[in-house]
Amino acid sequence: MNIKILYFASLRDTVGRAEESFVLPSGVATVGDLRAFLADRGDKWDALAEGRNVRAARNQRMANPADPVGPGDEIAFFPPVTGG
Amino acid sequence: MSVSVQQADFDVGAEIAALSQGRLEVGAVASFVGLVRDVSGGAEVAAMTLEHYPGMTERSLEDIVGEARRRWQLDGVRVIHRYGRLEPGDRIVFVGVAGAHRGEAFAACEFVMDYLKTRAPFWKLEETPDGAHWVDARDSDDSAAARWGTESEPRPGD
Numbered sequence: 001m002n003i004k005i006l007y008f009a010s011l012r013d014t015v016g017r018a019e020e021s022f023v024l025p026s027g028v029a030t031v032g033d034l035r036a037f038l039a040d041r042g043d044k045w046d047a048l049a050e051g052r053n054v055r056a057a058r059n060q061r062m063a064n065p066a067d068p069v070g071p072g073d074e075i076a077f078f079p080p081v082t083g084g
Numbered sequence: 085m086s087v088s089v090q091q092a093d094f095d096v097g098a099e100i101a102a103l104s105q106g107r108l109e110v111g112a113v114a115s116f117v118g119l120v121r122d123v124s125g126g127a128e129v130a131a132m133t134l135e136h137y138p139g140m141t142e143r144s145l146e147d148i149v150g151e152a153r154r155r156w157q158l159d160g161v162r163v164i165h166r167y168g169r170l171e172p173g174d175r176i177v178f179v180g181v182a183g184a185h186r187g188e189a190f191a192a193c194e195f196v197m198d199y200l201k202t203r204a205p206f207w208k209l210e211e212t213p214d215g216a217h218w219v220d221a222r223d224s225d226d227s228a229a230a231r232w233g234t235e236s237e238p239r240p241g242d
Contacts, residue, residue, distance in 0.1 A: 006137070006182070008135065008207060009186070009207035010218040053221075057137070057140055059140050059146075060137070060140035061140070061147075062144075066111050076137060078137070078207070078209065079218065080202075080221045081201070081203065081204060081205050081221065082206065082218075082220070083204050083207070084118055084163060084176070084201040084207075
């Protein structure tokens with residue numbers, strides 16, 4: 001039940017890592033669950049807490065909190081985009 | 085290829101010409117070029133570095149082009165977005181749209197830019213006299229995308 005998690009831009013700077021391999025704990029079934037689980041690491045991971053302006057992608061497409069997370073997925077968290 | 089994500093600069097004239105090359109049904113080509121400015125929020129900007137999410141970037145731009153083609157009858161769409169370190173005056177992005185008439189060309193060009201602003205995974209890091217800082221997204225970009233009548237980008241946590 002491994003997934004890959006990526007962090008970009010200011011969020012990567014804050015949490016201090018660009019990616020990690022992560023074993024899905026039981027009870028983490030959606031993108032929103034995963035975000036809450038990571039935020040519970042505390043300290044700098046508070047940047048992922050509810051109410052913070054964070055977006056997510058699942059397998060390289062924009063994701064909603066209710067989207068499921070499964071083995072082999074690539075989940076990314078990042079601040080709102082600022083291209084163009 | 086309709087979408088390119090690259091470090092290199094591009095030739096605006098050549099890109100515009102290519103959109104109607106050999107296509108006598110094209111009656112209108114609309115284009116947009118985005119440039120690095122030397123000011124941002126009142127601060128001087130010496131340079132900026134554009135970070136992106138390789139893989140998702142190309143996919144999201146292709147999705148946006150596909151959405152534009154569903155909404156309007158278009159003969160060609162070209163999107164180029166640069167990444168890496170850029171200086172004031174440098175080109176960042178090119179959007180070109182070819183169609184039979186100006187209406188769909190103008191509209192689709194603006195649509196692609198508005199959607200790109202809120203959906204393509206790019207982030208700007210600006211170098212100012214106070215140091216480097218990440219650019220915050222603007223609410224006006226969300227409202228610009230929202231006026232095209234579809235739901236805006238999902239917002240986890242909202």
